[in-house]
Amino acid sequence: MDTSAKVIVSPVCNITCFEQEKVARIKAELAKEEQRLPQLAELYKLLGNVTRLKILLALAQGELCVCDVAHVLGLTVAATSHQLKLLRDQRWLAMRNDGKMVYYRVHSEGLLKALKGDLCLLEERLA
Amino acid sequence: MDTSAKVIVSPVCNITCFEQEKVARIKAELAKEEQRLPQLAELYKLLGNVTRLKILLALAQGELCVCDVAHVLGLTVAATSHQLKLLRDQRWLAMRNDGKMVYYRVHSEGLLKALKGDLCLLEERLA
DNA sequence: TTATCATTTTCGCAAATGTCTAAATGAGCC
DNA sequence: GGCTCATTTAGACATTTGCGAAAATGATAA
Numbered sequence: 001m002d003t004s005a006k007v008i009v010s011p012v013c014n015i016t017c018f019e020q021e022k023v024a025r026i027k028a029e030l031a032k033e034e035q036r037l038p039q040l041a042e043l044y045k046l047l048g049n050v051t052r053l054k055i056l057l058a059l060a061q062g063e064l065c066v067c068d069v070a071h072v073l074g075l076t077v078a079a080t081s082h083q084l085k086l087l088r089d090q091r092w093l094a095m096r097n098d099g100k101m102v103y104y105r106v107h108s109e110g111l112l113k114a115l116k117g118d119l120c121l122l123e124e125r126l127a
Numbered sequence: 128m129d130t131s132a133k134v135i136v137s138p139v140c141n142i143t144c145f146e147q148e149k150v151a152r153i154k155a156e157l158a159k160e161e162q163r164l165p166q167l168a169e170l171y172k173l174l175g176n177v178t179r180l181k182i183l184l185a186l187a188q189g190e191l192c193v194c195d196v197a198h199v200l201g202l203t204v205a206a207t208s209h210q211l212k213l214l215r216d217q218r219w220l221a222m223r224n225d226g227k228m229v230y231y232r233v234h235s236e237g238l239l240k241a242l243k244g245d246l247c248l249l250e251e252r253l254a
Numbered sequence: 255t256t257a258t259c260a261t262t263t264t265c266g267c268a269a270a271t272g273t274c275t276a277a278a279t280g281a282g283c284c
Numbered sequence: 285g286g287c288t289c290a291t292t293t294a295g296a297c298a299t300t301t302g303c304g305a306a307a308a309t310g311a312t313a314a
């Protein structure tokens with residue numbers, strides 16, 4: 001594999017490309033992940049919101065009904081229900097009906113573990 | 128700690144609260160994380176974007192100049208530079224100047240490790 | 255200095271997000 | 285049946301995000 005720097009002006013996109021072969025190789029590598037990356041981004045989008053992180057941490061302590069979650073968050077029940085649904089749609093939460101009440105709980109212990117790991121990552125960076 | 132269900136109508140927010148003490152306890156728990164949660168959400172927001180995930184995976188193979196990253200992504204150099212800056216601002220990427228060129232590289236091995244771990248989490252869920 | 259080139263920044267816009275209010279479901283109770 | 289209450293859904297609205305085009309930087313080279 002030739003990794004020496006070469007200056008090549010692409011006739012296609014008209015942007016100067018310095019390491020055409022390397023770029024091609026990396027594009028090929030990324031192509032392998034093409035299916036997983038959107039899923040991974042979807043997970044991270046879901047986690048990239050303080051409200052939803054709070055929901056996960058709250059439910060880490062056990063199941064709660066929607067209106068209690070709303071109390072914990074300090075949001076309307078409607079907004080809370082909406083966020084719970086997003087987490088449930090991707091199967092990170094499960095729900096249980098009991099009469100009029102709906103109880104939510106964490107469906108994936110692995111997710112909670114990942115959260116803790118990523119918190120540690122932040123701690124490390126501070127050092 | 129009393130965890131038995133009680134129906135209490137809050138005079139403050141006027142939403143029925145079923146387990147007031149439990150809610151109070153969980154709110155107290157979350158309060159401890161109040162500083163870290165926004166940072167964690169910020170990290171996840173950053174990762175919740177296929178373009179930025181591709182950048183991280185591309186640079187996992189070694190440093191690249193901005194225009195080569197743009198080629199890998201199939202985006203304009205301006206858009207690429209913008210995304211690189213976001214990752215650099217939070218110190219997940221580092222850069223190096225060489226004449227007119229700017230080379231970016233991953234600054235945190237821990238981040239790449241976390242990415243792989245979270246990919247595994249997705250695999251598990253499929254099973 | 256002037257020209258050139260890689261990169262960054264600014265601006266504008268279309269799409270997505272998060273919350274609210276209000277209306278709609280759905281289950282229990284009289 | 286009709287009423288109440290927990291939850292969900294629909295609609296509206298402000299904010300954020302990701303991109304491209306064009307202008308601004310900053311460094312090399314002639």
